[in-house]
Amino acid sequence: MPDSKMDETKKKKKKTAECCGYPISIFFIVVNEFCERFSYYGMRAVLVLYFRYFLLWDDDLATSIYHAFVALCYLTPILGAIIADSWLGKFKTIIYLSIVYAVGQVVMAVSTIHDITDANRDGTPDNFTLHIALSMLGLVLIALGTGGIKPCVAAFGGDQFQEHQSRQLNTFFSVFYLCINAGSLLSTLITPVLRAQECGIHTQQQCYPLAFGVPAALMVVSLVVFIAGSGMYTKTAPEGNIMGSVCKCIWFALNNRFRHRSDIYPKREHWMDWAEEKYDKLLIAQIKMVLKVLFLYIPLPMFWTLFDQKGSRWTLQATTMTGDFGGFVLQPDQMQTVNPILILTLVPIMDRIIFPLIKKCGLNFSPLKRMTVGMLFAATAFIAAALVQMEIDKTLPNFPSSSESQLKVVNMHSESLIVTVPSQEPLLIGSFEVQHTSKHTTAVSHWCFTISSHVVFPQSSPDYITFDQQDIRLAFNTTPEINKDLSLIKGSRQTLIIPSEPAEMYLKEDIKSKPKEGKNAVRFVNGWTAYLNITNLESSLQPSETSNYTLVSQGMRKFTLTDGIQSCEFSRKFGFGSSYTFLIPSDLFSTDCESIKEIEDMQPNSVHMALQIPQYFLITTGEVMFSVTGLQFSYSQAPKNMKSVLQAGWLCTNAVGNIIVLIVAELGKLPKQWAEYVLFASLLVAVSIIFSIMAYFYTYIDPAEIEAEILKQQETDPDKKKKKETLEMEEKENEQEIKQTKI
Numbered sequence: 001m002p003d004s005k006m007d008e009t010k011k012k013k014k015k016t017a018e019c020c021g022y023p024i025s026i027f028f029i030v031v032n033e034f035c036e037r038f039s040y041y042g043m044r045a046v047l048v049l050y051f052r053y054f055l056l057w058d059d060d061l062a063t064s065i066y067h068a069f070v071a072l073c074y075l076t077p078i079l080g081a082i083i084a085d086s087w088l089g090k091f092k093t094i095i096y097l098s099i100v101y102a103v104g105q106v107v108m109a110v111s112t113i114h115d116i117t118d119a120n121r122d123g124t125p126d127n128f129t130l131h132i133a134l135s136m137l138g139l140v141l142i143a144l145g146t147g148g149i150k151p152c153v154a155a156f157g158g159d160q161f162q163e164h165q166s167r168q169l170n171t172f173f174s175v176f177y178l179c180i181n182a183g184s185l186l187s188t189l190i191t192p193v194l195r196a197q198e199c200g201i202h203t204q205q206q207c208y209p210l211a212f213g214v215p216a217a218l219m220v221v222s223l224v225v226f227i228a229g230s231g232m233y234t235k236t237a238p239e240g241n242i243m244g245s246v247c248k249c250i251w252f253a254l255n256n257r258f259r260h261r262s263d264i265y266p267k268r269e270h271w272m273d274w275a276e277e278k279y280d281k282l283l284i285a286q287i288k289m290v291l292k293v294l295f296l297y298i299p300l301p302m303f304w305t306l307f308d309q310k311g312s313r314w315t316l317q318a319t320t321m322t323g324d325f326g327g328f329v330l331q332p333d334q335m336q337t338v339n340p341i342l343i344l345t346l347v348p349i350m351d352r353i354i355f356p357l358i359k360k361c362g363l364n365f366s367p368l369k370r371m372t373v374g375m376l377f378a379a380t381a382f383i384a385a386a387l388v389q390m391e392i393d394k395t396l397p398n399f400p401s402s403s404e405s406q407l408k409v410v411n412m413h414s415e416s417l418i419v420t421v422p423s424q425e426p427l428l429i430g431s432f433e434v435q436h437t438s439k440h441t442t443a444v445s446h447w448c449f450t451i452s453s454h455v456v457f458p459q460s461s462p463d464y465i466t467f468d469q470q471d472i473r474l475a476f477n478t479t480p481e482i483n484k485d486l487s488l489i490k491g492s493r494q495t496l497i498i499p500s501e502p503a504e505m506y507l508k509e510d511i512k513s514k515p516k517e518g519k520n521a522v523r524f525v526n527g528w529t530a531y532l533n534i535t536n537l538e539s540s541l542q543p544s545e546t547s548n549y550t551l552v553s554q555g556m557r558k559f560t561l562t563d564g565i566q567s568c569e570f571s572r573k574f575g576f577g578s579s580y581t582f583l584i585p586s587d588l589f590s591t592d593c594e595s596i597k598e599i600e601d602m603q604p605n606s607v608h609m610a611l612q613i614p615q616y617f618l619i620t621t622g623e624v625m626f627s628v629t630g631l632q633f634s635y636s637q638a639p640k641n642m643k644s645v646l647q648a649g650w651l652c653t654n655a656v657g658n659i660i661v662l663i664v665a666e667l668g669k670l671p672k673q674w675a676e677y678v679l680f681a682s683l684l685v686a687v688s689i690i691f692s693i694m695a696y697f698y699t700y701i702d703p704a705e706i707e708a709e710i711l712k713q714q715e716t717d718p719d720k721k722k723k724k725e726t727l728e729m730e731e732k733e734n735e736q737e738i739k740q741t742k743i
């Protein structure tokens with residue numbers, strides 16, 4: 001940096017107003033970050049649901065686009081950093097990209113208004129293409145904005161501190177992280193509630209416009225707050241096209257090294273020293289600092305690969321658990337809020353108690369050591385997740401493998417029946433009509449006797465087990481023996497429904513995995529003599545027909561059954577992740593729905609979500625050690641003119657981590673989920689060992705000190721003038737190039 005400029009900055013820095021040792025301008029920056037993160041995480045919280053239930057995309061497409069968007073948000077920081085450090089400076093970059101961001105949020109919110117294309121007013125959009133185009137445009141603008149400003153805001157915050165405020169500078173990064181998580185926590189609690197409201201002009205629908213509109217409003221607030229602090233900031237001016245100079249300098253060094261590869265030339269300490277012929281020592285030293293740190297970052301994406309699975313694998317794990325905490329019920333996706341809650345408690349504890357205590361014990365817990373320990377914590381979190389998974393696996397139904405079939409028999413006929421299965425004891429299936437006197441609430445264990453539980457057939461034939469009289473015999477007392485060819489599908493669970501007219505027996509496929517999102521799958525078999533309309537079912541049910549499964553949420557659920565003349569209500573309380581078949585008897589209305597019987601196809605989840613708390617605790621402790629320290633480290637080790645660039649490099653580790661999750665989710669599925677968790681934990685342990693070795697060879701630097709020393713040396717260097725001239729020529733060339741490109 002030219003001396004005159006440096007003096008200018010120093011002079012400006014002296015003027016900054018302070019409060020409790022902190023520059024006042026920091027207040028505007030952390031409030032800005034809080035609002036921005038509220039906006040980002042709030043929008044993210046409802047994004048997959050918007051894809052799934054508004055745009056009607058399938059699960060795979062919705063999750064892929066979601067992860068691609070998150071990865072893009074952590075790739076765009078490079079662009080923001082280049083703009084800030086080489087062209088506009090951090091202040092202007094934050095303002096311009098925040099405008100792009102806010103516009104993106106507004107476009108996104110507009111894309112969710114179904115009324116804009118709902119000409120026939122049926123509640124669904126008529127022109128999906130327009131909604132998709134608008135939302136994709138909105139997401140690209142948001143990714144540009146959020147990613148672009150992210151490295152600048154952290155670095156700009158750091159720039160506000162003066163030399164004597166190094167202690168406060170470290171605390172700033174912790175407070176900055178607290179604000180990120182306060183914003184994230186509030187928005188992930190609030191936006192799903194906003195989405196659940198109903199709104200609309202012509203028809204009332206789930207209120208996505210409000211759920212996306214509030215984050216958009218918060219982004220506008222974030223921008224206003226940032227501009228409000230304008231007069232108080234220390235603004236460091238960009239030093240021309242620094243990234244252009246960096247690339248050219250690296251290219252020259254590589255070329256020059258190659259040209260002088262022969263042994264006759266004396267070796268130089270560092271390959272970048274081969275740029276000395278043409279480039280300024282200061283620039284070379286600055287590039288060396290950045291490259292050293294970037295090299296150290298190579299193993300880091302693995303941490304984020306594990307961390308980002310909180311939102312996917314761990315949430316899926318929660319859907320196979322129960323969230324009933326007595327007074328209140330936690331939904332599986334709400335479990336993620338444990339992370340920001342823990343951040344808000346752990347950051348102060350670490351900063352005020354744990355780290356000072358470690359220091360008092362005389363241990364040197366340097367930033368890179370902290371980051372290594374952070375990684376190990378994340379690895380243990382995955383071991384904890386694997387242990388929880390093993391507990392869950394014990395409670396999961398024994399689903400058939402791809403070479404097995406499972407059968408359940410429901411006998412709605414008036415006589416009991418004997419089912420003979422090869423190499424198994426004959427099963428007596430009692431008549432539903434005879435046995436149905438007990439109330440549905442107490443019938444579960446009773447029916448286990450009278451209606452057979454699932455029977456597993458080891459498969460030998462290539463596709464189906466065909467069961468005829470030799471395989472399974474169905475024998476009634478008086479009705480003539482029935483001989484019917486029925487095929488069992490491999491890898492599937494099926495129920496053989498024997499209606500009041502046994503000759504009309506049929507197979508119905510059962511649900512063969514836990515219902516999604518912790519919901520409950522229910523279906524009805526109509527033993528009533530006429531068709532029935534049942535609330536929540538897609539269509540009316542003909543006599544003897546079995547409905548498809550319908551998903552109901554946890555809690556008390558009410559079903560109204562009507563045949564058009566009579567009706568009755570049937571209520572039941574559901575837990576998480578269960579499945580039931582409800583048998584409707586012929587005396588349905590005379591018993592006021594009391595005689596409905598239930599068969600438990602799948603037990604409700606029994607492992608409690610509280611068991612996930614240890615893994616959340618471990619990963620969040622790891623995050624505090626890894627992420628807060630990494631943020632701080634990236635700032636402290638960067639040369640003055642490349643602070644945003646190094647922040648962007650740090651954020652890129654997160655992007656790569658997300659991309660790995662995307663690839664792994666598509667390719668590497670191990671048959672057992674717990675084994676996958678152990679595999680990820682082992683990979684992270686291996687990576688943290690590599691990182692600790694790399695960290696061992698890293699020497700911490702004070703970039704400002706090195707820069708000052710080089711500048712001082714250059715003052716006495718006779719070559720200085722020549723190199724300065726070369727550099728100035730370079731800069732002029734750059735400017736001319738830019739002008740020409742513009743023309």
Ligand SMILES: C[C@H](N)C(=O)N1CCC[C@H]1C(=O)O
Binds near residue numbers: 180184654
């Ligand atoms: C919400 C997380 N605890 C968190 O603070 N972050 C995850 C990625 C980095 C960081 C953020 O900046 O959002």
